[in-house]
Amino acid sequence: MTALEAPVEIGGVTVPNRLYRAPVLECAGTGDEAAVDALVDELEPTTESGVGLVFQGASVVTETGGFAAPNMTRMHDPEFVARLERLTDAVHAHEGKIFVQLAHGGLRSLSLWHGEYRERYPDRRQLAVSRPPRALRLLDRAGILSLKPHVLSTEEVYDLAEKFGRSAGYAVDAGYDGIHLSAANMGIIQQFLSPYYNRRDDEFGDGVRFLEVVHDAVRDHAGDVPLLTKVPVETDSPPFVRRRISRLSGLDTAQRLDRIGYDALVPVEVSVFWDMSIIRGAFPDRAWAAADLQSAYETAFGGPVRARAVELLNRLQARQFDRDPGWNADFCRRVRRRVDVPVLLEGGLRARADCDRYLGDDGDPPAADMVGMARPFYAEPRLGARLLEGHDALCASCNNCTVPQVAGEPGRCRTPSVVRAQARLAEKDAYERDTGAGSGSESEQ
Numbered sequence: 001m002t003a004l005e006a007p008v009e010i011g012g013v014t015v016p017n018r019l020y021r022a023p024v025l026e027c028a029g030t031g032d033e034a035a036v037d038a039l040v041d042e043l044e045p046t047t048e049s050g051v052g053l054v055f056q057g058a059s060v061v062t063e064t065g066g067f068a069a070p071n072m073t074r075m076h077d078p079e080f081v082a083r084l085e086r087l088t089d090a091v092h093a094h095e096g097k098i099f100v101q102l103a104h105g106g107l108r109s110l111s112l113w114h115g116e117y118r119e120r121y122p123d124r125r126q127l128a129v130s131r132p133p134r135a136l137r138l139l140d141r142a143g144i145l146s147l148k149p150h151v152l153s154t155e156e157v158y159d160l161a162e163k164f165g166r167s168a169g170y171a172v173d174a175g176y177d178g179i180h181l182s183a184a185n186m187g188i189i190q191q192f193l194s195p196y197y198n199r200r201d202d203e204f205g206d207g208v209r210f211l212e213v214v215h216d217a218v219r220d221h222a223g224d225v226p227l228l229t230k231v232p233v234e235t236d237s238p239p240f241v242r243r244r245i246s247r248l249s250g251l252d253t254a255q256r257l258d259r260i261g262y263d264a265l266v267p268v269e270v271s272v273f274w275d276m277s278i279i280r281g282a283f284p285d286r287a288w289a290a291a292d293l294q295s296a297y298e299t300a301f302g303g304p305v306r307a308r309a310v311e312l313l314n315r316l317q318a319r320q321f322d323r324d325p326g327w328n329a330d331f332c333r334r335v336r337r338r339v340d341v342p343v344l345l346e347g348g349l350r351a352r353a354d355c356d357r358y359l360g361d362d363g364d365p366p367a368a369d370m371v372g373m374a375r376p377f378y379a380e381p382r383l384g385a386r387l388l389e390g391h392d393a394l395c396a397s398c399n400n401c402t403v404p405q406v407a408g409e410p411g412r413c414r415t416p417s418v419v420r421a422q423a424r425l426a427e428k429d430a431y432e433r434d435t436g437a438g439s440g441s442e443s444e445q
């Protein structure tokens with residue numbers, strides 16, 4: 001058995017192997033059976049293909065606001081969350097595990113940047129940890145963003161943490177095996193952790209305190225369920241950002257979270273902004289040029305001029321970030337030396353050999369206890385079967401899927417050569433799994 005196939009324990013739950021599908025916004029919607037259908041359609045094939053653990057992408061804990069992108073899923077309503085038992089049952093039928101990632105966008109909410117949303121709800125405000133940084137205020141004055149911050153009082157911070165706890169409780173009642181926290185991608189948890197955003201002078205001036213209170217709320221409502229979080233360092237911020245989470249401070253945070261009682265950690269090197277540091281890869285020229293997507297971009301980004309401005313920013317950023325497979329591996333390895341809980345690695349992994357290497361199969365000390373991929377599951381929803389057979393993922397990190405997804409279009413691979421390659425493999429049954437319990441034994445009965 002290779003390291004990838006070996007089971008691993010997270011907070012008392014045994015995950016059947018070390019491969020996970022990283023959290024990706026499914027934009028499945030919320031509140032009705034269609035949302036449940038969309039989540040089952042997206043996540044069941046992945047589990048069926050043998051992936052040990054799937055993370056449902058960022059799902060919002062409040063009744064209104066907090067969406068980072070259109071059509072996200074909310075977890076605040078116990079009646080709706082109970083219906084998601086159909087999803088957790090589907091995952092469990094294939095012996096996989098499913099954790100949901102709980103989130104709130106804070107400043108990074110639709111009311112800040114989404115053209116149509118801002119027109120429809122001109123009075124909606126963004127929850128803020130402190131007065132927003134100067135760069136965002138300047139963009140607001142230039143009419144590029146629409147900043148309407150509501151700075152949380154101490155009591156409101158406790159209330160928000162309680163909402164994370166309540167959603168976790170509903171999720172566990174619906175059969176989810178664990179809880180993940182969206183603490184990167186410029187969401188509100190990163191804003192608490194980051195000195196760029198957090199200038200508070202109450203107890204939450206220490207951002208880890210927020211994660212401590214969320215931990216306690218999750219324990220109150222969901223008991224000893226496995227609880228993990230991303231641990232961001234802001235090493236990839238633009239040069240003008242002076243206050244940022246350093247590596248040293250990220251390591252300290254990881255140790256404190258281990259002591260507080262978090263059951264696993266996902267260390268990530270990001271920027272203070274929601275940018276391409278999260279999804280390193282090529283500039284998506286095909287996606288920006290697609291005639292059928294222009295109106296979606298204009299609706300989302302607030303007109304043709306602003307859509308072109310976002311495109312330009314995207315082009316500049318694509319040059320900025322290197323694309324090493326496993327770009328978080330070095331930080332993961334450092335965290336892993338300091339904590340006792342499992343460490344999860346994601347970011348740019350595509351080759352099976354890299355997965356093995358980072359899990360320590362080549363004799364090096366492991367960088368991580370589990371390895372995950374995100375975009376490759378757009379290209380190959382049933383990728384687990386091929387990876388576990390020793391093959392590499394097809395995804396070329398070209399990012400043609402990401403811009404349409406942010407603009408509210410379905411998340412799927414949009415690069416024809418990759419789509420065709422996937423279809424050819426499907427024709428050859430490359431995504432069928434040999435589970436060992438073959439049909440032969442059934443026919444003998």
Ligand SMILES: Cc1cc2nc3c(=O)[nH]c(=O)nc-3n(C[C@H](O)[C@H](O)[C@H](O)COP(=O)(O)O)c2cc1C
Nearest residue numbers: 022023024025057058278279347348373374375405
């Ligand atoms: C379309 C898209 C949506 C994402 N949504 C989330 C999310 O909801 N929560 C999160 O923590 N990360 C999110 N990520 C980041 C991924 O989890 C992952 O860290 C990143 O894509 C790098 O992995 P990859 O190179 O395998 O794609 C998203 C990435 C993409 C491309």
Ligand code: SF4
Nearest residue numbers: 395396398399401413
């Ligand atoms: S468009 Fe396809 S190949 Fe390109 S990053 Fe997305 S999933 Fe990967």
